[in-house]
Amino acid sequence: MLCVDYLRNKVSGLYYNMFYNMCREETIRYWNVCDIFTQGSNVNKYVVMILNRPLPNDFKQNFILNLWQKAWLRITVDGGTNNWLSWLKLNNYDQSKDVAPDLITGDMDSLSEEVLQYFTKKSKRTRLIRTPDQDETDFTKALKELQHHIHSENVEVDTVIVLADTSGRFDQILANINTLFKARNILPDVSILILASNSLTWLLTEGVTHSINIPLTLRESREWCALIPIGASCRATTTGLRWNLNNTLMEFGNLVSTSNTYNGDSCVTVQSDQPLVWSMGIQGLL
Numbered sequence: 001m002l003c004v005d006y007l008r009n010k011v012s013g014l015y016y017n018m019f020y021n022m023c024r025e026e027t028i029r030y031w032n033v034c035d036i037f038t039q040g041s042n043v044n045k046y047v048v049m050i051l052n053r054p055l056p057n058d059f060k061q062n063f064i065l066n067l068w069q070k071a072w073l074r075i076t077v078d079g080g081t082n083n084w085l086s087w088l089k090l091n092n093y094d095q096s097k098d099v100a101p102d103l104i105t106g107d108m109d110s111l112s113e114e115v116l117q118y119f120t121k122k123s124k125r126t127r128l129i130r131t132p133d134q135d136e137t138d139f140t141k142a143l144k145e146l147q148h149h150i151h152s153e154n155v156e157v158d159t160v161i162v163l164a165d166t167s168g169r170f171d172q173i174l175a176n177i178n179t180l181f182k183a184r185n186i187l188p189d190v191s192i193l194i195l196a197s198n199s200l201t202w203l204l205t206e207g208v209t210h211s212i213n214i215p216l217t218l219r220e221s222r223e224w225c226a227l228i229p230i231g232a233s234c235r236a237t238t239t240g241l242r243w244n245l246n247n248t249l250m251e252f253g254n255l256v257s258t259s260n261t262y263n264g265d266s267c268v269t270v271q272s273d274q275p276l277v278w279s280m281g282i283q284g285l286l
Contacts, residue, residue, distance in 0.1 A: 031212040033193055033200060036067065036161065037285040045072040045157050047146060050101075051139055051164040051176070052079030052110055055087040056197030058286050064163070065091075068099065072157065073149065077142045078106025080163075082115050098123055105129045105145050106138040139164075139179045143186045150187075159191045166196040177201075177230060177277060184275075198286075201279040206234070210270045210278075214240070217284040219262045225280040227257040227270065234274030240265040250276075 036046075048071040055064065064087070068074055076084050081104050088099055100123035104116070108130055120126050131141035143160070150157055166173055176194060180203040183192045194201040204210045204227075227236060233251030238244045242261045250256060250272075262268065270276065 027207075028209045028211055031191075031210060033159075033191070033202070034213065034215050034218075034282070034285060036193075036195075037063070037282070045155060046159040046161055047071055047073045047075065047157055049075045049077060049139075049142060049146075049160055049162045050080035050084050051077050051162060052083065052106075053163075053165045053168065053172075055083055055163055056165060057087075057090075058197045060286060065093065065099075067161065069097075071161075072155070073103065073146070074101050075103045075105060075142055075146065076101040077104075077138045078108060079110030080106075081119065082110070082112050085115050085118065100126045103127050103129065103145065103149070105131055105142045107132050107134070137175050137179060139176055140182055140186075143179065143183055143192070147186050157187075157190055159193060160187070162192065162194045164194055164196065166194070166199060166201070180277070181231065181275065198281060198283055199279055200282050201277065204270055204272065204276045204278050206272055206274050206276075208271070212240075212268045212270070212278070212280075214262055214266060214268055214280075215285060216266075218281070219264055219266075221284045222261045223281040223284055225260050225262065225268070226278070227260070228277040228279070229256065229272075229274060230277055232274045234272045234276060236270060236272035236276060238268060238270050240268035 048068050081101065084101070093099060100119045102125060104111070104119065104126065116128070120128065129145055131138065131145065133141060136144075139162070146160065162176075164176060180192055180194070183190070184203070184205065192202060222242075225241070227238070227245070227250070229250045229252070233249060233254075235247050235249055236245045237247050240263060242263050243257070244263075245257065248255060270278065
């Protein structure tokens with residue numbers, strides 16, 4: 001937990017005053033997102049969304065099924081519906097359980113008609129929403145449909161966990177990052193997490209002190225983490241990293257904090273004047 005006593009042990013003099021004023025004047029946002037890997041997660045109402053990427057098989061047995069079944073809403077995006085059924089069959093799922101999506105969205109250029117018929121016949125609650133707009137990715141359009149659904153149901157959602165491996169086409173990886181930036185206007189109060197086979201990635205907004213809880217196993221194994229400025233240069237200050245930043249200019253062509261790791265503190269704090277992509281290895285949690 002970020003507090004004045006903690007900062008007093010980390011900084012002194014001018015820097016202590018700077019951090020004290022920052023904590024007093026700015027909002028502190030706490031991230032305990034690694035709780036999704038443990039039972040008793042404090043993530044309340046969350047949504048699972050499956051994009052058109054192969055689902056990882058590296059997670060502990062039943063992790064994905066448990067994540068799916070406990071979600072408030074389950075969405076498959078276009079070809080992600082094919083991948084979901086393929087994963088279920090590969091893992092010998094119990095066909096007596098309802099594993100159909102609540103919502104299937106996309107322009108449907110990748111969705112198999114056979115898979116569509118399978119899920120719509122299996123569950124009467126499965127809704128199909130076609131989103132033909134070619135000016136947006138299916139990921140972005142799915143978040144917009146989720147926004148409509150949240151408003152129509154008048155519920156509060158904390159988190160969207162997006163299953164999308166980061167291997168493969170570089171343009172699609174960047175398109176997903178671009179959607180994280182767009183999500184600030186679509187679902188401004190919802191955390192959008194991209195969960196891949198060996199990483200967890202999300203966007204840290206500017207003007208906020210972010211306090212990211214780091215599980216002990218990741219600290220002990222010195223798992224990798226990264227802070228990446230995409231779209232604009234920024235100045236960032238951190239604690240809890242092996243190589244911390246101190247109002248450091250970050251930009252492509254200059255410094256980018258990749259292949260960083262932890263110094264042993266229980267949390268990492270980040271403050272920047274522009275949005276930053278945070279990505280962290282999760283190998284020790286699998």
